[in-house]
Amino acid sequence: MMHLGSEYLSETLDLIKARAAAPDDSTAMPTGFEDFDALTAGGLRPGSLTVIASRPGMGRSTLMADICRHNALAKGRPVAVWTFEEEAHDFTVRLLSTQARVARHSMLSGALVEDDWTRIAKARGQIEAAPLHLSTPSSLTMAQFADEAAELVATRGVRLIAIDGIHDIRPERRRDLHGRKDGTAVQELKTLARDLKVAVLVTSHLKRAPKQVVDKRPHVDDLRDSDAIAYGADLLVLLHREDGYGQESDRAGEADLIIAKYRHGPCATITVAFQGHYGRFIDIPRNAGQG
Numbered sequence: 001m002m003h004l005g006s007e008y009l010s011e012t013l014d015l016i017k018a019r020a021a022a023p024d025d026s027t028a029m030p031t032g033f034e035d036f037d038a039l040t041a042g043g044l045r046p047g048s049l050t051v052i053a054s055r056p057g058m059g060r061s062t063l064m065a066d067i068c069r070h071n072a073l074a075k076g077r078p079v080a081v082w083t084f085e086e087e088a089h090d091f092t093v094r095l096l097s098t099q100a101r102v103a104r105h106s107m108l109s110g111a112l113v114e115d116d117w118t119r120i121a122k123a124r125g126q127i128e129a130a131p132l133h134l135s136t137p138s139s140l141t142m143a144q145f146a147d148e149a150a151e152l153v154a155t156r157g158v159r160l161i162a163i164d165g166i167h168d169i170r171p172e173r174r175r176d177l178h179g180r181k182d183g184t185a186v187q188e189l190k191t192l193a194r195d196l197k198v199a200v201l202v203t204s205h206l207k208r209a210p211k212q213v214v215d216k217r218p219h220v221d222d223l224r225d226s227d228a229i230a231y232g233a234d235l236l237v238l239l240h241r242e243d244g245y246g247q248e249s250d251r252a253g254e255a256d257l258i259i260a261k262y263r264h265g266p267c268a269t270i271t272v273a274f275q276g277h278y279g280r281f282i283d284i285p286r287n288a289g290q291g
């Protein structure tokens with residue numbers, strides 16, 4: 001317990017002044033999406049827990065990878081990724097495809113031209129040089145994860161920890177497999193973020209939209225263990241693509257990042273572009289649709 005006295009308030013005001021003097025030096029980890037970073041004062045804050053949730057196949061693994069790639073490759077900030085959703089090889093193909101801008105299906109089928117190989121070679125060098133650490137365990141308990149994360153923060157200076165699949169972290173005890181599993185994980189991840197002073201980013205599933213419902217936009221109630229995530233997350237992003245339902249859509253190629261909860265500011269919906277062939281989301285160019 002501490003008294004909110006003059007010394008503590010001076011320190012806090014010094015931090016605010018330093019940020020005002022050099023807004024680009026924010027300790028937040030940027031997402032690379034201009035409107036998102038503007039809304040969140042620079043991105044994902046150290047000590048905070050961000051949850052990206054979507055219905056199946058909407059691209060939440062892609063969005064998580066985009067944020068990690070932006071930090072590690074574009075900004076040179078150390079990032080650690082755990083994924084239960086894909087093999088290391090698949091993650092690497094996705095990364096190479098995005099970075100080289102060579103379609104993922106071409107890389108998998110081998111239908112590549114000379115220029116593709118040149119771009120892949122350049123991307124390979126950029127990925128090799130980046131402070132990006134990847135782990136693809138088939139199974140992991142929260143305690144094992146916490147130990148690995150602490151080690152990476154201490155030895156590699158990791159500032160962003162990302163986990164693709166919060167539901168796949170195993171509880172310590174078998175009897176926790178049912179019931180409060182995700183809720184417990186959320187609380188433990190939040191504590192970890194605060195203790196290690198890093199930004200933690202996780203993905204979570206949303207229930208499928210009922211077939212008869214026309215407006216498929218997701219809601220907080222669609223989260224598995226919605227209360228725990230809604231209370232525990234500092235930032236909750238519901239990812240939605242109208243064209244992800246195989247129907248004709250006049251919003252083809254667009255994706256909504258619905259900020260359903262933001263502890264430090266207003267909620268909003270940010271629209272970005274989805275390029276599935278390159279496995280990435282990008283800002284929509286400012287002049288798109290004009291003229």
Ligand SMILES: Nc1ncnc2c1ncn2[C@@H]1O[C@H](COP(=O)(O)OP(=O)(O)OP(=O)(O)O)[C@@H](O)[C@H]1O
Pocket residue numbers: 054055056057058059060061062063085103104105244275276277278
């Ligand atoms: N080569 C490609 N060209 C176009 N779209 C692609 C390609 N490869 C994947 N996609 C699209 O990317 C989306 C899947 O991306 P991602 O794996 O990030 O989604 P997810 O929400 O994490 O999926 P899941 O629910 O299966 O875990 C799908 O809509 C898929 O159609």
